[in-house]
Amino acid sequence: MAVNKNFVVKNGLEVDTNTLFVDSANNRVAIGTTVPTAALDVRGKILSDSQVESFVGKFVGIVTAGAVGVTTMTTLDAVVTGFSTLGKANATSLNVTTGFSTVQSLTATDLTVSIGATVTKDLNVGAAATVGAALTVTGGAKFAADSRFEKALEIGEDLNVGAAATITGISTFTGAAKFASNSRF
Secondary structure (H helix, E strand, O other): OOOOOOOOOOOOEEEOOOOEEEEOOOOEEEEOOOOOOOOEEEOOOOOOOOOOOOOOOOOOOOOOOOOOOOOEEEEEEEEEEOOOEEEEEEEEEEEEEEOOOEEEEEEEEEEEEOOOOOOOOOEEEOOOOOOOOOEEEOOOOOOOOOOOOOOOOOOOOOOOOOOOOOOOOOOOOOOOOOOOOOOOO
């Protein structure tokens, strides 16, 4: 059937049961339902062989992008709120306002975690060529508050203490050790 003029349907349109439904009274179109709850309401799988663009997106429930079982997110800025299981994330700015449960791979220039994060694999800060331990930091690190080390602390080069140091227990110094003249023993 060829239509050479404008195709006009008044008072709604329905094709088959739940295939296509137009609610002209509320300006809504539905696929897979006859009760649209938004301007475009799709119930079921959406397939696109090209890029899908959205200026503002909100995903409620399970989101899978990329290979099956590996959710991939690439973006300039991302804010994550709520329970999130993420396979791979690549963002210039990533702000986790409440929780990540699992992250397999994360690349971010700027990472802000407002409320707790658990990293179950090795964490590489500063892009070290090889990860040598659970936490590998390439470059300087600053701890602005007290830090507690439950096990041995090994320092590969100089240890510079800018204020008083308290050492409790047996201490062994191997090699040269230099103490200020006002040190107390």
